[in-house]
Amino acid sequence: MASPSEIRRLFMEAYMRRFQPERDPKRIRVHEVVSCLRKSFLTRVFPRPIAAEKAVILFIGEHVHLILGEELRRHGWRVEEPVEAMRNGVALTGHPDAWRDGTVLELKTIFTLPREPLEHHLRQTRIYMALTGAGEGYLVYIGRGRGGVRVFQVSPCGGVLDWAFGRAVTLSRCLLEMVAPPKEPGWLCRYCEYVDLCRNLGESFKYVDDTAVTEGNV
Numbered sequence: 346m347a348s349p350s351e352i353r354r355l356f357m358e359a360y361m362r363r364f365q366p367e368r369d370p371k372r373i374r375v376h377e378v379v380s381c382l383r384k385s386f387l388t389r390v391f392p393r394p395i396a397a398e399k400a401v402i403l404f405i406g407e408h409v410h411l412i413l414g415e416e417l418r419r420h421g422w423r424v425e426e427p428v429e430a431m432r433n434g435v436a437l438t439g440h441p442d443a444w445r446d447g448t449v450l451e452l453k454t455i456f457t458l459p460r461e462p463l464e465h466h467l468r469q470t471r472i473y474m475a476l477t478g479a480g481e482g483y484l485v486y487i488g489r490g491r492g493g494v495r496v497f498q499v500s501p502c503g504g505v506l507d508w509a510f511g512r513a514v515t516l517s518r519c520l521l522e523m524v525a526p527p528k529e530p531g532w533l534c535r536y537c538e539y540v541d542l543c544r545n546l547g548e549s550f551k552y553v554d555d556t557a558v559t560e561g562n563v
């Protein structure tokens with residue numbers, strides 16, 4: 346018999362198999378720099394299963410991307426193709442949802458459509474615009490709750506790659522030296538798998554090893 350807990354476990358197993366963190370500390374993904382850097386660090390150093398409910402939501406989002414991506418590709422968009430830039434020996438890598446002819450589309454599934462674009466989504470779209478040389482961007486929210494769609498036009502931002510590389514180089518150095526970046530508290534902490542570990546690490550940079558956490562600086 347299939348029980349809810351068995352089905353949830355299947356989702357979690359599928360998540361752990363499909364979403365592997367990048368292992369090379371010199372290669373930093375765009376989603377890592379727009380997230381809390383400490384969370385991005387901990388996700389690589391101490392991989393943990395996510396909550397089953399979160400895995401279900403992620404897979405729903407992934408299938409929306411799959412279906413829309415197929416249609417966009419038929420209309421000539423480049424879908425989920427890798428983009429990359431390098432500075433100071435660190436590669437910033439990612440996969441814009443869709444882009445062509447100087448335009449980037451970022452697709453987000455969300456339960457309730459936001460009135461304004463979320464800050465980390467805006468940054469992600471602007472980074473992809475910079476990495477693809479696009480002058481136009483659109484952030485497309487698709488509502489899981491009521492099936493609505495909301496689209497925000499995104500203007501380019503000249504300094505966004507400097508900002509992104511600043512964070513990418515910090516994260517890379519933290520990974521190489523096993524130093525946890527400072528906390529970046531915000532509403533996303535409510536959904537973070539590392540609240541306990543983050544609390545133990547305190548506010549600022551800290552060295553981490555297998556058995557002990559001690560004060561340090563970078």
Ligand code: SF4
Nearest residue numbers: 381384529534537543
């Ligand atoms: S609890 Fe908040 S500050 Fe700490 S790692 Fe998670 S997202 Fe970052």
